[in-house]
Amino acid sequence: MKIPSMASLSTKTDTLEKQFESIALEEKTLSNLMQFEADKMLAFIGRKRDFPSNPSSAEIIQFNQSCVQVMESFLNAESVLFKKLTKAVHLTLHEKNIQSASLNDEDNNEAELLENDDQGFDF
Amino acid sequence: MKRRTEAAATLLAALFQLLRALKSKRASMKPSERRLVDYDLAMMVHIGSDLHKYLSWSDLSIAEIQGFGEGDCTRSTGDYAEKFMQDINYAITMLQSWPFDNPLIGRQVMKRLYELQSYYSDQLAHDDEFIIGNTTSEQASWEQKLAVGADIHSFNHEQGTRPTSNPDDNYILTKIGSWTSVKKLNDSHAHQGRSVKQDGQVTAIERRRI
Numbered sequence: 001m002k003i004p005s006m007a008s009l010s011t012k013t014d015t016l017e018k019q020f021e022s023i024a025l026e027e028k029t030l031s032n033l034m035q036f037e038a039d040k041m042l043a044f045i046g047r048k049r050d051f052p053s054n055p056s057s058a059e060i061i062q063f064n065q066s067c068v069q070v071m072e073s074f075l076n077a078e079s080v081l082f083k084k085l086t087k088a089v090h091l092t093l094h095e096k097n098i099q100s101a102s103l104n105d106e107d108n109n110e111a112e113l114l115e116n117d118d119q120g121f122d123f
Numbered sequence: 124m125k126r127r128t129e130a131a132a133t134l135l136a137a138l139f140q141l142l143r144a145l146k147s148k149r150a151s152m153k154p155s156e157r158r159l160v161d162y163d164l165a166m167m168v169h170i171g172s173d174l175h176k177y178l179s180w181s182d183l184s185i186a187e188i189q190g191f192g193e194g195d196c197t198r199s200t201g202d203y204a205e206k207f208m209q210d211i212n213y214a215i216t217m218l219q220s221w222p223f224d225n226p227l228i229g230r231q232v233m234k235r236l237y238e239l240q241s242y243y244s245d246q247l248a249h250d251d252e253f254i255i256g257n258t259t260s261e262q263a264s265w266e267q268k269l270a271v272g273a274d275i276h277s278f279n280h281e282q283g284t285r286p287t288s289n290p291d292d293n294y295i296l297t298k299i300g301s302w303t304s305v306k307k308l309n310d311s312h313a314h315q316g317r318s319v320k321q322d323g324q325v326t327a328i329e330r331r332r333i
Binding site: 027028030031032034035037038039041042044045046049050051057058060061064065067068071072074075078079081082085086089 | 148166167184
Protein backbone atom coordinates (compact mmCIF):
# COMPACT_ATOMS: atom_id res chain seq x y z
CA MET A 1 0.00 0.00 0.00
CA LYS A 2 1.32 3.41 -0.96
CA ILE A 3 1.63 5.86 1.89
CA PRO A 4 0.82 9.44 0.81
CA SER A 5 3.40 12.17 1.22
CA MET A 6 3.33 14.62 4.15
CA ALA A 7 2.53 17.55 1.79
CA SER A 8 -0.79 16.05 0.71
CA LEU A 9 -1.56 15.12 4.32
CA SER A 10 -1.30 18.72 5.47
CA THR A 11 -3.76 19.74 2.75
CA LYS A 12 -6.22 17.08 3.91
CA THR A 13 -5.77 18.13 7.50
CA ASP A 14 -6.46 21.77 6.53
CA THR A 15 -9.60 20.70 4.71
CA LEU A 16 -10.81 18.73 7.70
CA GLU A 17 -10.10 21.67 9.98
CA LYS A 18 -12.16 23.91 7.71
CA GLN A 19 -14.92 21.32 7.69
CA PHE A 20 -14.98 21.31 11.51
CA GLU A 21 -14.98 25.11 11.54
CA SER A 22 -17.99 25.24 9.22
CA ILE A 23 -19.83 22.63 11.33
CA ALA A 24 -19.06 24.61 14.49
CA LEU A 25 -20.34 27.83 12.88
CA GLU A 26 -23.55 26.16 11.78
CA GLU A 27 -24.00 24.66 15.23
CA LYS A 28 -23.46 28.07 16.79
CA THR A 29 -26.11 29.61 14.54
CA LEU A 30 -28.51 26.76 15.29
CA SER A 31 -27.93 27.14 19.02
CA ASN A 32 -28.78 30.87 18.70
CA LEU A 33 -31.96 29.99 16.83
CA MET A 34 -32.87 27.41 19.47
CA GLN A 35 -32.34 30.03 22.15
CA PHE A 36 -34.59 32.49 20.26
CA GLU A 37 -37.28 29.82 19.84
CA ALA A 38 -37.13 29.07 23.57
CA ASP A 39 -37.43 32.80 24.33
CA LYS A 40 -40.39 33.05 21.93
CA MET A 41 -42.16 30.17 23.71
CA LEU A 42 -41.55 31.71 27.12
CA ALA A 43 -42.77 35.13 25.91
CA PHE A 44 -45.96 33.55 24.53
CA ILE A 45 -46.81 31.67 27.71
CA GLY A 46 -45.72 34.49 30.05
CA ARG A 47 -43.85 34.44 33.35
CA LYS A 48 -46.86 33.15 35.27
CA ARG A 49 -47.78 30.78 32.43
CA ASP A 50 -51.05 32.67 31.93
CA PHE A 51 -50.71 33.58 28.21
CA PRO A 52 -50.46 37.40 28.59
CA SER A 53 -51.62 38.06 25.00
CA ASN A 54 -54.92 36.24 25.72
CA PRO A 55 -54.82 34.04 22.63
CA SER A 56 -57.82 32.02 21.48
CA SER A 57 -57.72 28.22 21.36
CA ALA A 58 -57.17 28.33 17.60
CA GLU A 59 -54.22 30.70 18.05
CA ILE A 60 -52.69 28.45 20.68
CA ILE A 61 -53.01 25.45 18.35
CA GLN A 62 -51.50 27.50 15.52
CA PHE A 63 -48.60 28.45 17.80
CA ASN A 64 -48.09 24.79 18.76
CA GLN A 65 -47.98 23.79 15.11
CA SER A 66 -45.45 26.52 14.31
CA CYS A 67 -43.30 25.23 17.21
CA VAL A 68 -43.50 21.70 15.79
CA GLN A 69 -42.43 22.95 12.35
CA VAL A 70 -39.49 24.94 13.71
CA MET A 71 -38.34 22.01 15.83
CA GLU A 72 -38.59 19.71 12.82
CA SER A 73 -36.34 22.13 10.91
CA PHE A 74 -33.83 22.02 13.78
CA LEU A 75 -33.97 18.24 13.75
CA ASN A 76 -33.34 18.05 9.98
CA ALA A 77 -30.45 20.51 10.22
CA GLU A 78 -28.93 18.64 13.15
CA SER A 79 -29.31 15.35 11.31
CA VAL A 80 -27.31 16.68 8.33
CA LEU A 81 -24.68 18.22 10.63
CA PHE A 82 -24.40 14.98 12.57
CA LYS A 83 -23.73 13.03 9.37
CA LYS A 84 -21.10 15.58 8.29
CA LEU A 85 -19.50 15.44 11.72
CA THR A 86 -19.41 11.64 11.79
CA LYS A 87 -17.71 11.54 8.39
CA ALA A 88 -15.23 14.21 9.43
CA VAL A 89 -14.44 12.38 12.68
CA HIS A 90 -13.79 9.13 10.81
CA LEU A 91 -11.56 10.91 8.29
CA THR A 92 -9.65 12.69 11.08
CA LEU A 93 -8.98 9.45 12.93
CA HIS A 94 -7.96 7.84 9.63
CA GLU A 95 -5.55 10.73 8.92
CA LYS A 96 -4.09 10.44 12.41
CA ASN A 97 -3.44 6.72 11.84
CA ILE A 98 -1.79 7.40 8.48
CA GLN A 99 0.36 10.18 9.94
CA SER A 100 1.55 7.99 12.82
CA ALA A 101 2.23 5.14 10.35
CA SER A 102 4.28 7.42 8.06
CA LEU A 103 6.22 8.83 11.03
CA ASN A 104 7.01 5.30 12.20
CA ASP A 105 8.07 4.45 8.66
CA GLU A 106 10.45 7.46 8.58
CA ASP A 107 11.93 6.45 11.96
CA ASN A 108 12.49 2.91 10.71
CA ASN A 109 14.21 4.23 7.58
CA GLU A 110 16.51 6.43 9.67
CA ALA A 111 17.34 3.50 11.95
CA GLU A 112 18.11 1.31 8.93
CA LEU A 113 20.38 4.03 7.50
CA LEU A 114 22.28 4.31 10.79
CA GLU A 115 22.66 0.53 11.00
CA ASN A 116 23.98 0.30 7.45
CA ASP A 117 26.23 3.32 7.85
CA ASP A 118 29.69 1.70 7.78
CA GLN A 119 31.37 4.98 6.79
CA GLY A 120 30.34 6.75 10.01
CA PHE A 121 33.62 7.52 11.84
CA ASP A 122 36.94 7.15 10.22
CA PHE A 123 39.53 6.76 13.03
CA MET B 124 -20.63 22.22 21.41
CA LYS B 125 -21.43 22.66 25.10
CA ARG B 126 -23.26 25.90 24.30
CA ARG B 127 -25.29 24.11 21.63
CA THR B 128 -26.29 21.30 24.03
CA GLU B 129 -27.29 23.90 26.61
CA ALA B 130 -29.38 25.75 23.98
CA ALA B 131 -31.20 22.50 23.15
CA ALA B 132 -31.79 21.87 26.85
CA THR B 133 -33.16 25.43 27.17
CA LEU B 134 -35.50 24.78 24.26
CA LEU B 135 -36.77 21.57 25.86
CA ALA B 136 -37.15 23.34 29.22
CA ALA B 137 -39.23 26.04 27.46
CA LEU B 138 -41.27 23.26 25.91
CA PHE B 139 -41.97 21.81 29.36
CA GLN B 140 -43.10 25.28 30.49
CA LEU B 141 -45.43 25.41 27.48
CA LEU B 142 -46.90 22.04 28.49
CA ARG B 143 -47.55 23.34 31.99
CA ALA B 144 -49.28 26.42 30.59
CA LEU B 145 -51.31 24.33 28.15
CA LYS B 146 -52.61 22.09 30.91
CA SER B 147 -54.79 24.84 32.37
CA LYS B 148 -55.92 26.11 28.94
CA ARG B 149 -56.79 22.64 27.69
CA ALA B 150 -59.68 22.29 30.12
CA SER B 151 -61.58 25.10 28.41
CA MET B 152 -61.12 23.70 24.88
CA LYS B 153 -63.45 21.65 22.68
CA PRO B 154 -62.76 17.89 22.43
CA SER B 155 -61.44 18.23 18.85
CA GLU B 156 -59.09 21.03 19.94
CA ARG B 157 -57.91 18.97 22.91
CA ARG B 158 -56.96 16.13 20.59
CA LEU B 159 -54.96 18.57 18.46
CA VAL B 160 -53.19 19.90 21.54
CA ASP B 161 -52.37 16.32 22.63
CA TYR B 162 -51.05 15.47 19.19
CA ASP B 163 -48.87 18.62 18.97
CA LEU B 164 -47.60 18.00 22.48
CA ALA B 165 -46.61 14.44 21.56
CA MET B 166 -44.90 15.66 18.38
CA MET B 167 -42.94 18.33 20.25
CA VAL B 168 -41.72 15.88 22.92
CA HIS B 169 -40.89 13.31 20.22
CA ILE B 170 -38.89 15.78 18.08
CA GLY B 171 -37.27 17.37 21.13
CA SER B 172 -35.95 14.04 22.41
CA ASP B 173 -34.70 13.10 18.91
CA LEU B 174 -32.92 16.44 18.71
CA HIS B 175 -31.36 15.73 22.06
CA LYS B 176 -30.16 12.32 20.85
CA TYR B 177 -28.38 13.85 17.85
CA LEU B 178 -26.65 16.37 20.09
CA SER B 179 -25.51 13.80 22.64
CA TRP B 180 -24.18 11.55 19.86
CA SER B 181 -22.32 14.52 18.31
CA ASP B 182 -20.76 15.19 21.72
CA LEU B 183 -19.58 11.60 21.87
CA SER B 184 -18.06 11.87 18.39
CA ILE B 185 -16.19 15.03 19.37
CA ALA B 186 -15.02 13.35 22.58
CA GLU B 187 -13.62 10.54 20.44
CA ILE B 188 -11.33 13.00 18.65
CA GLN B 189 -10.35 14.98 21.73
CA GLY B 190 -9.64 11.87 23.79
CA PHE B 191 -11.58 10.89 26.88
CA GLY B 192 -8.84 12.06 29.22
CA GLU B 193 -8.78 15.70 28.16
CA GLY B 194 -11.73 17.94 27.29
CA ASP B 195 -14.24 15.14 27.69
CA CYS B 196 -17.51 16.40 26.23
CA THR B 197 -19.59 13.62 27.75
CA ARG B 198 -18.78 14.92 31.21
CA SER B 199 -19.55 18.55 30.35
CA THR B 200 -23.16 18.43 31.48
CA GLY B 201 -22.37 20.85 34.30
CA ASP B 202 -24.91 22.54 36.52
CA TYR B 203 -27.58 22.84 33.85
CA ALA B 204 -27.98 19.02 33.84
CA GLU B 205 -29.31 19.05 37.39
CA LYS B 206 -31.74 21.84 36.64
CA PHE B 207 -32.84 20.13 33.44
CA MET B 208 -33.34 16.89 35.36
CA GLN B 209 -35.69 18.77 37.69
CA ASP B 210 -37.63 20.06 34.67
CA ILE B 211 -37.93 16.53 33.24
CA ASN B 212 -39.08 15.13 36.57
CA TYR B 213 -41.66 17.88 36.92
CA ALA B 214 -42.89 17.31 33.34
CA ILE B 215 -43.21 13.57 34.01
CA THR B 216 -45.13 14.18 37.23
CA MET B 217 -47.45 16.60 35.43
CA LEU B 218 -48.02 14.41 32.37
CA GLN B 219 -48.85 11.39 34.50
CA SER B 220 -52.12 13.11 35.32
CA TRP B 221 -52.59 14.53 31.80
CA PRO B 222 -55.97 13.30 30.48
CA PHE B 223 -54.85 12.04 27.06
CA ASP B 224 -57.82 11.14 24.86
CA ASN B 225 -55.67 8.56 23.10
CA PRO B 226 -53.71 6.45 25.64
CA LEU B 227 -51.22 5.38 22.95
CA ILE B 228 -50.11 8.99 22.48
CA GLY B 229 -49.74 9.25 26.26
CA ARG B 230 -47.55 6.16 26.36
CA GLN B 231 -45.31 7.45 23.57
CA VAL B 232 -44.82 10.79 25.33
CA MET B 233 -44.01 9.14 28.67
CA LYS B 234 -41.62 6.70 27.01
CA ARG B 235 -39.68 9.57 25.42
CA LEU B 236 -39.52 11.47 28.67
CA TYR B 237 -38.30 8.41 30.59
CA GLU B 238 -35.53 7.98 28.00
CA LEU B 239 -34.43 11.56 28.58
CA GLN B 240 -34.64 11.11 32.34
CA SER B 241 -32.63 7.91 32.14
CA TYR B 242 -29.96 9.67 30.03
CA TYR B 243 -29.52 12.54 32.48
CA SER B 244 -29.67 10.35 35.60
CA ASP B 245 -26.91 8.28 34.01
CA GLN B 246 -24.87 11.44 33.30
CA LEU B 247 -25.31 12.64 36.87
CA ALA B 248 -24.53 9.16 38.23
CA HIS B 249 -21.09 9.43 36.63
CA ASP B 250 -20.48 12.73 38.35
CA ASP B 251 -17.77 12.44 41.05
CA GLU B 252 -19.92 14.05 43.75
CA PHE B 253 -22.67 11.60 43.02
CA ILE B 254 -20.44 8.52 43.12
CA ILE B 255 -19.18 9.24 46.63
CA GLY B 256 -22.76 9.87 47.78
CA ASN B 257 -22.12 13.51 48.65
CA THR B 258 -25.53 14.82 47.55
CA THR B 259 -26.20 18.55 47.60
CA SER B 260 -29.46 19.96 48.94
CA GLU B 261 -30.59 20.62 45.34
CA GLN B 262 -29.94 16.99 44.39
CA ALA B 263 -31.76 15.82 47.51
CA SER B 264 -34.81 17.87 46.55
CA TRP B 265 -35.09 16.35 43.08
CA GLU B 266 -34.47 12.91 44.51
CA GLN B 267 -37.47 13.44 46.78
CA LYS B 268 -39.57 14.78 43.91
CA LEU B 269 -38.60 11.79 41.82
CA ALA B 270 -39.44 9.34 44.58
CA VAL B 271 -42.82 10.97 45.18
CA GLY B 272 -43.70 11.87 41.61
CA ALA B 273 -42.53 8.95 39.52
CA ASP B 274 -45.58 6.81 40.09
CA ILE B 275 -45.91 5.30 36.64
CA HIS B 276 -48.02 2.40 37.90
CA SER B 277 -50.89 4.72 38.72
CA PHE B 278 -50.63 6.21 35.22
CA ASN B 279 -50.72 2.75 33.63
CA HIS B 280 -53.59 1.71 35.86
CA GLU B 281 -55.57 4.77 34.75
CA GLN B 282 -54.91 4.07 31.11
CA GLY B 283 -55.58 0.34 31.53
CA THR B 284 -52.21 -0.64 30.08
CA ARG B 285 -49.42 -2.93 31.19
CA PRO B 286 -46.83 -1.47 33.54
CA THR B 287 -43.56 -0.40 31.90
CA SER B 288 -40.17 0.27 33.44
CA ASN B 289 -40.24 2.45 36.53
CA PRO B 290 -38.01 5.56 36.29
CA ASP B 291 -37.49 5.33 40.02
CA ASP B 292 -35.92 1.90 39.41
CA ASN B 293 -33.72 3.36 36.67
CA TYR B 294 -32.47 6.04 39.00
CA ILE B 295 -31.81 3.60 41.85
CA LEU B 296 -30.10 1.14 39.50
CA THR B 297 -27.73 3.80 38.19
CA LYS B 298 -26.90 4.77 41.75
CA ILE B 299 -26.36 1.15 42.78
CA GLY B 300 -24.25 0.73 39.63
CA SER B 301 -21.99 3.56 40.70
CA TRP B 302 -21.59 2.17 44.20
CA THR B 303 -21.01 -1.33 42.83
CA SER B 304 -18.21 -0.07 40.62
CA VAL B 305 -16.54 1.57 43.62
CA LYS B 306 -17.00 -1.62 45.67
CA LYS B 307 -15.53 -3.73 42.86
CA LEU B 308 -12.58 -1.39 42.74
CA ASN B 309 -11.98 -1.76 46.48
CA ASP B 310 -12.41 -5.56 46.30
CA SER B 311 -9.90 -5.85 43.51
CA HIS B 312 -7.55 -3.75 45.62
CA ALA B 313 -7.92 -6.17 48.56
CA HIS B 314 -7.64 -9.45 46.68
CA GLN B 315 -5.45 -8.76 43.69
CA GLY B 316 -2.44 -6.72 42.86
CA ARG B 317 -3.77 -3.38 41.81
CA SER B 318 -2.62 -1.31 38.89
CA VAL B 319 -1.35 2.23 39.20
CA LYS B 320 -4.57 3.68 37.75
CA GLN B 321 -6.82 1.78 40.18
CA ASP B 322 -4.51 2.73 43.02
CA GLY B 323 -4.97 6.40 42.18
CA GLN B 324 -8.75 6.08 41.94
CA VAL B 325 -9.10 4.23 45.26
CA THR B 326 -6.85 6.75 47.01
CA ALA B 327 -8.87 9.63 45.59
CA ILE B 328 -12.16 8.09 46.75
CA GLU B 329 -10.76 7.36 50.23
CA ARG B 330 -9.44 10.90 50.49
CA ARG B 331 -12.85 12.31 49.60
CA ARG B 332 -14.57 10.10 52.17
CA ILE B 333 -12.28 11.46 54.90
